Amino acid sequence: MVWLPxxxxxxxxxxxxxxxxxxxxxxxxxxxxxxxxxxxxxxxxYDEELFLGRGQKILTTDTADYSLLDVRSIHFNVVSDTAQETTGG
Known part of the structure; x- marks a missing residue:
């Protein structure tokens, strides 16, 4: 297995x-x-909608593909649902 720290x-x-x-x-x-x-x-x-990868994993977005070994940082924008937090729902 090839692992990325x-x-x-x-x-x-x-x-x-x-x-x-x-x-x-x-x-x-x-x-x-x-x-x-x-x-x-x-x-x-395998068909029009099913593709399986071999080799290095790829991260795919709506704008580009990124080889996992080339990625150095990933940031997610966290959206908090304050209405749900305050009501407990």
Whole structure:
């Protein structure tokens, strides 16, 4: 398994260190060393809507694709539902 070390910081100020798997399941069995070592990604299409990745994992957004090993920071905008918090609902 190829792992990426990660540092998580939560909205409450807590921190955690962990690791993230960087390749799609089964990639280690590939005859292509670049796929097995998470150096590239290929997509196998099974129908018009189903594609499975091999090699390095990719983060996909509405604007671009990002290779997981190239990502250094991810920030999420937290939206608090204050009405729900104050009513307990």
């Amino acid at each position: 990660a540092h998580f910081t939560w909205t409450n100020g807590g921190e955690y260190y962990g690791v993230i798997p960087t390749r799609y399941p089964g990639s280690y069995q590939s005859e292509d060393a670049l796929l097995a070592l998470s150096r590239k990604t290929v997509w196998d299409g």
